[in-house]
Amino acid sequence: MKSFLRDNPTIAFGLGLPLLLVTLFLLASGLPTLLVAPPQNDLLFATEYVNNQAGLQIAVISRSVQLIDQGSRTNDHRPRIWRYHVKTGAVQEIAFVLPASHTKKTPSVRTKPQRIDLPDLQGVEVDSSSIAPDGYEFVLNTRSDSRLFGGLFYSSGYRYGAALRKSGRHIPLPSITNQYYRGRTHFIGWVSP
Template identity: 65%
Template sequence: MKSFLRENPTIAFGLGLPLLLVTLFLLISGIPALLVAPPQYDLLFATEYYNYQNGVQISVINRSVQVIDQGNMPNNQKPRIWRYNAQTGAVQEIAFILPPRPVVSGQNRANENQPAATDERPEASIINLPDLDGVTVDSSSIAPDGYEFSIGNSTSRNVFGGLFYSSRYRNAAVLSKNGRTIRLPDMAGRYYRGNTHFIGWVIPS
């Protein structure tokens, strides 16, 4: 085999170049993980969030997360809020309960025990988030430690990133900084898609 490769340097070069490029890419992509410090701040984000005008809206006001229910979420759609723990890498859901929806005018009543239909516009209400009581949130796109949250791109920001891009990361949620990329775990087997909404970073009070 060695003699064959010595006698055919073009073939040897053609076989060795891809292996060399892969090895070089692995070395370069692994350097940021060693040189760039891990994230220091927890992340808050929402999934299944459609931001309808009359639905549930999530905002950061005075550095606190507020969920405002406009009272008319189409098809009873409800966003889910998550907290990524920077220290453990775990993702926890921040649960909240929406008030009962009024019956839409014109809906058939199965029996007389159902509430009467109404055409009145429901009043907006603020939903309590017990798990975020006293939590201070910075809604800046970049965390104080330099990390950014993004969807659909977990390749390293270098010349080799595009060459080795994998389609399995198209719906991945990631934190990235100076070439280091940290993929957030999936929740309940769900993929991250266009309805994922960045909320902010948890910072000291």
């Protein structure tokens, strides 16, 4: 085999170059995972969130997450709030109970907004900066199932996903809701240690 490849350098080059390129691409894609430190701050985000001025609003006020019922609602959109634990990779839903006036079939009309308690976030300080203190950022992206060739070829496997990103390192968040509604994902903030 060695003599065949030595006598035919074009064939050796034709076989060796693609293998070398694949190896280089695999190494280059894995380097950020080895060189960039893992995230340190838990993340809070909402799914199924519709930014409707008359509905439920999520805000960070004085480093505290607040869920505010703005009054009359004309639809049944109810956001789900999640906490992503960076140490374990687990996602925990932050449960809340809507007031009785909010669950009526006819829209309730109030003159002032009503705050809804979030017991799981009691005493949790949140930084609503777009970039975490450790340098990671929350991104929403459309990715294809064909990761190697990306947009070069047609692929019907497009999905929407949320991820943490820093200096080339990309950590996808677990898919917790219907992938086609990821456009309604809303960044809330980073949990301060």
